[in-house]
Amino acid sequence: IIRYKNELNESVLAVLTVENKIYVLPQSDFLSLVREAENKGKTPLLLIEEVIENSLPMKLTLNDLDLLIPVDAPEVWAAGVTYENSKLARNYEASQGYEEKEETFYDKVYNAARPEIFFKSTSARTVAPRGEVYLRSDSNWQIPEPELGLVINKVGKIIGYTIGNDMSCRDIEGENPLYLPQAKVWKNSCSIGPSIRLAETVEDPYNFDITCRIFRKEEKVFEGSANTEQLKRSYTELVSYLLKDNEIFDGTVLLTGTCIVPPNEFTLDHNDRIEIEIEGIGILENTVKKQISQT
Ligand code: DO4
Numbered sequence: 031i032i033r034y035k036n037e038l039n040e041s042v043l044a045v046l047t048v049e050n051k052i053y054v055l056p057q058s059d060f061l062s063l064v065r066e067a068e069n070k071g072k073t074p075l076l077l078i079e080e081v082i083e084n085s086l087p088m089k090l091t092l093n094d095l096d097l098l099i100p101v102d103a104p105e106v107w108a109a110g111v112t113y114e115n116s117k118l119a120r121n122y123e124a125s126q127g128y129e130e131k132e133e134t135f136y137d138k139v140y141n142a143a144r145p146e147i148f149f150k151s152t153s154a155r156t157v158a159p160r161g162e163v164y165l166r167s168d169s170n171w172q173i174p175e176p177e178l179g180l181v182i183n184k185v186g187k188i189i190g191y192t193i194g195n196d197m198s199c200r201d202i203e204g205e206n207p208l209y210l211p212q213a214k215v216w217k218n219s220c221s222i223g224p225s226i227r228l229a230e231t232v233e234d235p236y237n238f239d240i241t242c243r244i245f246r247k248e249e250k251v252f253e254g255s256a257n258t259e260q261l262k263r264s265y266t267e268l269v270s271y272l273l274k275d276n277e278i279f280d281g282t283v284l285l286t287g288t289c290i291v292p293p294n295e296f297t298l299d300h301n302d303r304i305e306i307e308i309e310g311i312g313i314l315e316n317t318v319k320k321q322i323s324q325t
Protein backbone atom coordinates (compact mmCIF):
# COMPACT_ATOMS: atom_id res chain seq x y z
CA ILE A 31 0.00 0.00 0.00
CA ILE A 32 1.39 3.41 -0.93
CA ARG A 33 0.18 6.98 -0.57
CA TYR A 34 1.03 9.89 -2.85
CA LYS A 35 0.18 13.53 -3.45
CA ASN A 36 -1.69 14.22 -6.70
CA GLU A 37 -1.53 17.37 -8.85
CA LEU A 38 -4.33 18.90 -6.71
CA ASN A 39 -2.19 18.38 -3.62
CA GLU A 40 -4.58 15.69 -2.37
CA SER A 41 -3.41 12.54 -0.65
CA VAL A 42 -4.29 9.38 -2.59
CA LEU A 43 -4.10 5.78 -1.36
CA ALA A 44 -3.05 3.15 -3.87
CA VAL A 45 -1.87 -0.41 -4.16
CA LEU A 46 1.34 -1.44 -5.90
CA THR A 47 1.12 -5.03 -7.08
CA VAL A 48 3.97 -7.50 -7.46
CA GLU A 49 3.73 -6.87 -11.22
CA ASN A 50 4.48 -3.18 -10.46
CA LYS A 51 1.01 -2.04 -11.43
CA ILE A 52 -0.58 0.73 -9.40
CA TYR A 53 -4.32 0.91 -8.71
CA VAL A 54 -5.94 3.83 -6.93
CA LEU A 55 -7.93 2.79 -3.86
CA PRO A 56 -11.16 4.52 -2.80
CA GLN A 57 -10.16 4.87 0.87
CA SER A 58 -8.43 8.06 1.97
CA ASP A 59 -5.72 6.38 4.04
CA PHE A 60 -4.36 3.05 5.21
CA LEU A 61 -6.26 2.94 8.51
CA SER A 62 -9.57 3.65 6.73
CA LEU A 63 -8.87 0.65 4.50
CA VAL A 64 -8.18 -1.56 7.53
CA ARG A 65 -11.28 -0.30 9.39
CA GLU A 66 -13.56 -0.68 6.36
CA ALA A 67 -12.37 -4.26 5.90
CA GLU A 68 -13.05 -4.98 9.58
CA ASN A 69 -16.57 -3.46 9.39
CA LYS A 70 -17.36 -5.59 6.34
CA GLY A 71 -15.97 -8.76 7.92
CA LYS A 72 -13.32 -8.96 5.17
CA THR A 73 -9.58 -8.52 5.06
CA PRO A 74 -7.86 -5.50 3.45
CA LEU A 75 -6.52 -7.83 0.74
CA LEU A 76 -10.06 -8.91 -0.22
CA LEU A 77 -11.14 -5.27 -0.60
CA ILE A 78 -8.09 -4.56 -2.73
CA GLU A 79 -8.67 -7.58 -4.95
CA GLU A 80 -12.19 -6.26 -5.66
CA VAL A 81 -10.69 -2.91 -6.75
CA ILE A 82 -8.12 -4.60 -8.98
CA GLU A 83 -10.82 -6.71 -10.65
CA ASN A 84 -12.99 -3.69 -11.35
CA SER A 85 -10.51 -1.01 -12.42
CA LEU A 86 -7.54 -0.32 -14.64
CA PRO A 87 -4.00 0.34 -13.40
CA MET A 88 -2.56 3.86 -13.55
CA LYS A 89 -0.32 4.79 -16.45
CA LEU A 90 2.20 6.33 -14.05
CA THR A 91 4.96 4.34 -12.35
CA LEU A 92 6.18 4.58 -8.75
CA ASN A 93 8.99 6.91 -9.85
CA ASP A 94 6.47 9.41 -11.25
CA LEU A 95 4.63 9.73 -7.93
CA ASP A 96 5.20 12.24 -5.16
CA LEU A 97 5.22 9.66 -2.36
CA LEU A 98 3.91 10.38 1.14
CA ILE A 99 4.52 8.37 4.31
CA PRO A 100 2.27 5.30 3.76
CA VAL A 101 0.65 5.70 7.20
CA ASP A 102 0.61 8.80 9.39
CA ALA A 103 1.99 6.92 12.36
CA PRO A 104 1.03 8.92 15.46
CA GLU A 105 4.10 7.47 17.16
CA VAL A 106 7.12 5.51 16.07
CA TRP A 107 8.77 3.32 18.71
CA ALA A 108 11.92 1.29 18.27
CA ALA A 109 13.48 -1.81 19.72
CA GLY A 110 17.24 -1.94 20.20
CA VAL A 111 19.99 -4.55 20.49
CA THR A 112 17.77 -7.18 18.92
CA TYR A 113 20.54 -8.42 16.58
CA GLU A 114 24.03 -9.52 17.60
CA ASN A 115 25.54 -6.98 15.20
CA SER A 116 23.85 -4.15 17.04
CA LYS A 117 25.11 -5.42 20.39
CA LEU A 118 28.69 -5.55 19.07
CA ALA A 119 28.43 -2.02 17.60
CA ARG A 120 26.96 -0.58 20.83
CA ASN A 121 29.74 -2.21 22.88
CA TYR A 122 32.35 -0.72 20.54
CA GLU A 123 30.98 2.82 20.73
CA ALA A 124 30.52 2.65 24.51
CA SER A 125 34.08 1.41 25.07
CA GLN A 126 35.58 3.98 22.65
CA GLY A 127 37.34 1.12 20.90
CA TYR A 128 38.84 -0.55 24.01
CA GLU A 129 37.85 -4.13 24.67
CA GLU A 130 35.38 -4.34 27.56
CA LYS A 131 36.02 -7.16 30.03
CA GLU A 132 32.86 -6.91 32.06
CA GLU A 133 29.36 -7.60 30.88
CA THR A 134 27.94 -4.33 29.53
CA PHE A 135 24.40 -2.94 29.61
CA TYR A 136 24.14 -4.05 25.98
CA ASP A 137 25.21 -7.64 26.71
CA LYS A 138 22.65 -7.72 29.51
CA VAL A 139 19.76 -6.33 27.48
CA TYR A 140 20.52 -8.68 24.59
CA ASN A 141 19.96 -11.63 26.92
CA ALA A 142 17.33 -10.21 29.28
CA ALA A 143 13.64 -11.12 29.14
CA ARG A 144 12.72 -7.43 28.78
CA PRO A 145 13.82 -5.95 25.46
CA GLU A 146 15.07 -2.40 24.94
CA ILE A 147 12.18 -0.31 23.58
CA PHE A 148 12.41 3.44 23.17
CA PHE A 149 10.33 6.28 21.82
CA LYS A 150 11.67 7.24 18.39
CA SER A 151 9.45 9.69 16.59
CA THR A 152 6.17 11.52 16.19
CA SER A 153 4.42 11.95 12.85
CA ALA A 154 5.69 15.55 12.61
CA ARG A 155 9.33 14.41 12.89
CA THR A 156 8.98 11.51 10.46
CA VAL A 157 10.15 11.99 6.90
CA ALA A 158 8.52 10.63 3.74
CA PRO A 159 10.30 8.41 1.21
CA ARG A 160 12.72 10.55 -0.90
CA GLY A 161 12.59 13.22 1.82
CA GLU A 162 15.53 14.69 3.69
CA VAL A 163 16.84 13.20 6.91
CA TYR A 164 18.88 15.63 8.98
CA LEU A 165 22.25 15.43 10.67
CA ARG A 166 22.67 16.62 14.25
CA SER A 167 25.11 19.50 14.59
CA ASP A 168 26.56 18.21 17.89
CA SER A 169 27.56 14.76 16.63
CA ASN A 170 30.51 13.61 14.50
CA TRP A 171 29.49 9.96 14.18
CA GLN A 172 26.12 9.40 12.56
CA ILE A 173 24.65 6.43 10.74
CA PRO A 174 21.34 5.24 9.31
CA GLU A 175 19.81 2.19 11.00
CA PRO A 176 17.91 0.09 8.44
CA GLU A 177 15.05 -1.66 10.21
CA LEU A 178 11.91 -3.63 9.50
CA GLY A 179 8.91 -1.72 10.88
CA LEU A 180 5.77 -3.36 12.26
CA VAL A 181 2.58 -1.40 11.60
CA ILE A 182 0.25 -2.26 14.48
CA ASN A 183 -3.21 -1.36 15.67
CA LYS A 184 -4.13 -0.25 19.18
CA VAL A 185 -4.39 -3.82 20.48
CA GLY A 186 -1.02 -4.75 19.05
CA LYS A 187 -2.10 -6.72 16.00
CA ILE A 188 0.52 -6.57 13.25
CA ILE A 189 -1.37 -5.28 10.21
CA GLY A 190 1.55 -4.58 7.95
CA TYR A 191 5.30 -4.34 7.47
CA THR A 192 7.22 -1.29 6.36
CA ILE A 193 10.81 -0.01 6.24
CA GLY A 194 12.25 2.42 8.76
CA ASN A 195 15.44 4.41 9.13
CA ASP A 196 16.36 4.95 12.79
CA MET A 197 19.00 7.69 12.28
CA SER A 198 21.46 7.48 15.18
CA CYS A 199 24.43 9.31 16.72
CA ARG A 200 26.96 6.73 17.84
CA ASP A 201 29.19 9.21 19.72
CA ILE A 202 26.34 10.64 21.81
CA GLU A 203 25.01 7.23 22.81
CA GLY A 204 28.56 5.90 23.31
CA GLU A 205 29.39 8.72 25.72
CA ASN A 206 26.56 7.75 28.05
CA PRO A 207 23.53 5.47 27.46
CA LEU A 208 21.41 8.02 29.35
CA TYR A 209 21.85 10.28 26.32
CA LEU A 210 19.82 7.81 24.22
CA PRO A 211 16.90 10.20 23.49
CA GLN A 212 19.36 12.80 22.16
CA ALA A 213 21.19 10.16 20.13
CA LYS A 214 17.91 9.09 18.55
CA VAL A 215 15.38 11.93 18.40
CA TRP A 216 15.78 15.23 16.58
CA LYS A 217 14.14 16.98 13.64
CA ASN A 218 13.89 14.62 10.62
CA SER A 219 15.67 11.76 12.38
CA CYS A 220 13.27 9.06 11.21
CA SER A 221 11.91 7.97 7.86
CA ILE A 222 9.21 5.42 7.00
CA GLY A 223 8.09 3.88 3.72
CA PRO A 224 7.83 3.64 0.77
CA SER A 225 5.01 1.12 1.21
CA ILE A 226 3.20 -1.06 3.71
CA ARG A 227 3.17 -4.73 2.87
CA LEU A 228 -0.08 -6.19 4.21
CA ALA A 229 0.69 -8.71 6.95
CA GLU A 230 -1.76 -11.20 5.45
CA THR A 231 0.38 -11.38 2.27
CA VAL A 232 3.63 -12.28 4.07
CA GLU A 233 4.38 -15.97 4.30
CA ASP A 234 7.37 -15.72 6.64
CA PRO A 235 8.17 -12.37 8.27
CA TYR A 236 11.38 -13.89 9.67
CA ASN A 237 12.79 -14.15 6.18
CA PHE A 238 13.02 -10.58 4.92
CA ASP A 239 16.30 -9.68 3.18
CA ILE A 240 17.40 -6.18 4.17
CA THR A 241 20.05 -4.24 2.25
CA CYS A 242 21.41 -0.78 2.97
CA ARG A 243 23.40 1.27 0.47
CA ILE A 244 24.93 4.68 1.00
CA PHE A 245 26.01 6.84 -1.95
CA ARG A 246 28.30 9.87 -1.84
CA LYS A 247 28.40 11.93 -5.05
CA GLU A 248 26.68 8.91 -6.67
CA GLU A 249 29.56 6.62 -5.69
CA LYS A 250 28.57 3.72 -3.41
CA VAL A 251 30.50 4.13 -0.14
CA PHE A 252 28.73 1.41 1.85
CA GLU A 253 26.61 -1.66 1.23
CA GLY A 254 25.51 -4.21 3.80
CA SER A 255 22.87 -6.94 3.94
CA ALA A 256 21.17 -9.08 6.56
CA ASN A 257 18.03 -11.12 7.03
CA THR A 258 15.34 -10.91 9.71
CA GLU A 259 16.00 -14.58 10.52
CA GLN A 260 18.94 -13.21 12.59
CA LEU A 261 16.54 -11.38 14.94
CA LYS A 262 17.01 -12.48 18.58
CA ARG A 263 13.38 -11.90 19.57
CA SER A 264 9.92 -12.50 18.14
CA TYR A 265 7.73 -9.67 16.85
CA THR A 266 4.93 -10.59 19.26
CA GLU A 267 7.38 -10.40 22.15
CA LEU A 268 8.46 -6.87 21.14
CA VAL A 269 4.86 -5.73 20.62
CA SER A 270 3.75 -7.22 23.95
CA TYR A 271 6.38 -5.18 25.84
CA LEU A 272 5.40 -2.02 23.96
CA LEU A 273 1.78 -2.52 24.98
CA LYS A 274 2.40 -3.32 28.65
CA ASP A 275 0.48 -0.71 30.71
CA ASN A 276 0.75 1.64 27.74
CA GLU A 277 -1.75 3.27 25.41
CA ILE A 278 -0.92 2.61 21.79
CA PHE A 279 -2.79 4.05 18.82
CA ASP A 280 -3.88 2.53 15.52
CA GLY A 281 -1.12 2.90 12.92
CA THR A 282 1.78 2.98 15.39
CA VAL A 283 5.05 1.76 13.89
CA LEU A 284 7.48 -0.33 15.94
CA LEU A 285 10.96 -0.55 14.41
CA THR A 286 12.51 -3.92 15.19
CA GLY A 287 16.18 -2.98 15.52
CA THR A 288 19.13 -2.74 13.22
CA CYS A 289 21.06 -5.65 11.83
CA ILE A 290 23.36 -3.66 9.53
CA VAL A 291 26.01 -1.32 10.87
CA PRO A 292 28.48 0.54 8.61
CA PRO A 293 32.20 0.20 9.53
CA ASN A 294 33.20 2.02 12.73
CA GLU A 295 35.14 4.70 10.84
CA PHE A 296 32.08 5.64 8.75
CA THR A 297 29.93 8.70 9.39
CA LEU A 298 27.18 10.20 7.23
CA ASP A 299 27.82 13.44 5.37
CA HIS A 300 25.73 16.26 3.87
CA ASN A 301 24.17 15.15 0.55
CA ASP A 302 24.75 11.42 1.08
CA ARG A 303 21.93 9.32 -0.32
CA ILE A 304 20.66 6.34 1.70
CA GLU A 305 18.78 3.41 0.23
CA ILE A 306 17.22 0.76 2.46
CA GLU A 307 15.72 -2.11 0.55
CA ILE A 308 13.53 -4.86 1.97
CA GLU A 309 12.45 -7.45 -0.51
CA GLY A 310 8.71 -7.26 -1.14
CA ILE A 311 8.34 -3.86 0.54
CA GLY A 312 10.49 -1.62 -1.65
CA ILE A 313 13.36 0.84 -1.34
CA LEU A 314 13.26 3.62 1.23
CA GLU A 315 15.43 6.39 -0.17
CA ASN A 316 16.45 9.56 1.66
CA THR A 317 18.99 12.34 1.21
CA VAL A 318 21.06 13.46 4.17
CA LYS A 319 21.19 17.19 4.94
CA LYS A 320 22.79 19.45 7.51
CA GLN A 321 20.01 21.43 9.12
CA ILE A 322 19.85 24.97 7.78
CA SER A 323 19.44 26.76 11.08
CA GLN A 324 21.46 24.93 13.68
CA THR A 325 21.84 26.28 17.17
O1 DO4 B 1 20.79 1.02 22.46
C1 DO4 B 1 20.60 1.62 21.49
C2 DO4 B 1 19.66 1.45 20.41
C3 DO4 B 1 20.04 0.38 19.48
C4 DO4 B 1 19.22 0.41 18.27
O2 DO4 B 1 18.58 1.38 17.90
C5 DO4 B 1 19.19 -0.80 17.44
O3 DO4 B 1 19.73 -1.83 17.82
O4 DO4 B 1 18.60 -0.73 16.36
Ligand code: MG
Pocket residue numbers: 108109110175177196287288
Ligand atom coordinates in the same frame (compact mmCIF):
# COMPACT_ATOMS: atom_id res chain seq x y z
MG1 MG C 1 17.81 1.19 15.84
